[in-house]
Amino acid sequence: DAKTTQPTSMDCAEGRAANLPCNHSTISGNEYVYWYRQIHSQGPQYIIHGLKNNETNEMASLIITEDRKSSTLILPHATLRDTAVYYCIVSNFGNEKLTFGTGTRLTIIP
């Protein structure tokens, strides 16, 4: 699996958009970009994933650069409940295992 690099921590004011960057410069053509988050003492929660097009769902938007070497997860209106560790992972879909890096600890500030 390609390696990802994320900032260790970020703060964001409540109600503002949270933009979480991820670098994956060694991503291969058939690898997807996945985003998960983990709230303390819970299992990871799926947020969104994409291959090369930008994606949006009810939780977030995923912006992938044209060269696919980096991406940004956008939480449009952050709330206190969005405080969590956010993991960016690249992997082939299917039975391929997901390897977690250290993630970004996002703290939403009132």
Place this chain on the structure above:
Amino acid sequence: GAVVSQHPSWVICKSGTSVKIECRSLDFQATTMFWYRQFPKQSLMLMATSNEGSKATYEQGVEKDKFLINHASLTLSTLTVTSAHPEDSSFYICSATRTLQSQYGYTFGSGTRLTVV
């Protein structure tokens, strides 16, 4: 949506005993399940990959005789920690995937906190 149920959510056991953790996919058939372990303030570490009807594939450094994995059906995988010791105390998390349906990704259980005393 895809739901994975993990049981128990927490367990305390005495050193030397064995503990079984169950992971069930409730509304889909999971051909592959994954088991992770997470120590405090650390990321998830993959322990093994479990395929229905076949032997699990363990990651380097994970003792297969200590962490027994059984994936007997398309909806159930179990992890048994045998002869548990205090250093096995950790947060254990399972994940399941259904193939060929990319819109679902991988679904995780809520985790099991194991404390060995």
